[in-house]
Amino acid sequence: MATTIRQIASAAGVSVATASRALNGAPSVVDRTRERVLAAAALLDYTPSRLGRSLATGSTGNVGVILPDVTNPFYTSFLAELESVLGAHDRGILVGDSHESSEQERALIRRMSGQVDALVLASSRLPDADIVAAAARLPVVLANRLLDGDAGDRLELPERLAQITLDIEPAFAEAVRHLHALGHRSVAYLDGPPQSWSGRQKMRSLERACRELRMPLAVAATATPDFVGGRRALASIDLTHTTAIIAFNDEIALGLLSALRDAGVEVPARMSVIGCDDSLPEGLAWPSLTTVDSSARTLGALTAAAIVEPKPHHTATVPTRLVVRDSTAEASVLS
The missing domain is CATH 3.40.50.2300 (Response regulator)
Incomplete structure (x- = not known):
C-alpha cells in the first residue's frame, strides 16, 4: 500500500499541511522542519501522487x-x-x-x-x-x-x-543524384498517405531533383504505408522499364524487397531500391537497405x-x- 502524506506528517511530528508545504518546496517552511519531513518521506519510500499534485497545482506532469x-x-x-x-x-x-x-x-x-x-x-x-x-x-x-x-x-x-x-530535400536530392551516377535514367516512387505533410515534401524534392537531371519520375500510390503496402505496390510498377525505386519509408521498402524477391527480380543487380528513415534493425532488410536517415x-x-x-x-x-x-x-x- 502506498505511503500517504498523513503518515509522513505523523512520522515527522508535523501537521499534514506543514508536511505538504515541505514536500512542495514552500519557502514558508523552516529548513529544520523541511529536513525532518524529507527524511521521513525517504524512510517511508514516499512517492508523490501525480493526481494529487494535479489537483493542487493544476499541472498533471x-x-x-x-x-x-x-x-x-x-x-x-x-x-x-x-x-x-x-x-x-x-x-x-x-x-x-x-x-x-x-x-x-x-x-x-x-x-x-x-x-x-x-x-x-x-x-x-x-x-x-x-x-x-x-x-x-x-x-x-x-x-x-x-x-x-x-x-x-x-x-x-x-x-x-x-x-x-x-x-528532407537535400537527402532526397542526393538519393536521385546517387541513382543517376549509377546509370539509372528514370525513377519510380512509392508514395505515402495523401494527407501526409512529409510525403508532399518528399514528392516535391524528388520532382525538383529529377527535373534538374532530366530523369522521368513515375509515381505509384501505396494502400498503406507499411510492409503489406510495399508488397502490394509492386503490381503498380512497370518492371519492363524501371531500374530504380524510391519508397516513402523503410517499411514500404521492406515490403517491396520481399515482393521483388518473390517475383524473381534481383536487388540490386536488376532493381535498385532506396527507403527513407533508416529505421530498420540491422539485418532485417536483405540486401541491406540504402535509405535516407531522418534522425x-x-x-x-x-x-x-x-x-x-x-x-x-x-x-x-x-x-x-x-x-x-x-x-x-x-x-x-x-x-
Whole structure:
C-alpha cells in the first residue's frame, strides 16, 4: 500500500499541511522542519501522487503523444528518445495511435486534452485549422510537420505552437543524384498517405531533383504505408522499364524487397531500391537497405526540448542524409 502524506506528517511530528508545504518546496517552511519531513518521506519510500499534485497545482506532469502508427520503427525510436528526455525532467507520457485516421486523431486530442499539460502531434494528418484550435487550448508541439496553409488558409499561429521539421530535400536530392551516377535514367516512387505533410515534401524534392537531371519520375500510390503496402505496390510498377525505386519509408521498402524477391527480380543487380528513415534493425532488410536517415532520435530530443523549455513560436529543423548500403548498384541494361 502506498505511503500517504498523513503518515509522513505523523512520522515527522508535523501537521499534514506543514508536511505538504515541505514536500512542495514552500519557502514558508523552516529548513529544520523541511529536513525532518524529507527524511521521513525517504524512510517511508514516499512517492508523490501525480493526481494529487494535479489537483493542487493544476499541472498533471504528463504529455500526450499521438502517433500515426505506433508499430512503425521510426516512431518507436522517436518515442524512446522523447520519453527518455521527458522522464529526466519528471514528465510522463500518454501515447495514442491514430492509425493514419484524422478522425481518430481528433478523438485522441479531445480525450487527452484534460489529462495532459501539452500535446505532441507526430506527423499529424489533421488540417492546419484543427492543429491551431488544439494549440489554442494547450501547448502543442508538431513533430515532422509544418503548418503551411491548407487550401491557401491564412491562420494566426498560437504562441504555444512549436514546429519541428525534417529537412528532407537535400537527402532526397542526393538519393536521385546517387541513382543517376549509377546509370539509372528514370525513377519510380512509392508514395505515402495523401494527407501526409512529409510525403508532399518528399514528392516535391524528388520532382525538383529529377527535373534538374532530366530523369522521368513515375509515381505509384501505396494502400498503406507499411510492409503489406510495399508488397502490394509492386503490381503498380512497370518492371519492363524501371531500374530504380524510391519508397516513402523503410517499411514500404521492406515490403517491396520481399515482393521483388518473390517475383524473381534481383536487388540490386536488376532493381535498385532506396527507403527513407533508416529505421530498420540491422539485418532485417536483405540486401541491406540504402535509405535516407531522418534522425528519429534527434526529432524526439528536439520535440522534448520544446516542451521542457518552451519558447513562443518555436521552430527547429532536423538535417537528413543518404546512407548508401547494398540495395543500390549500377543500372542494368533493359532489353
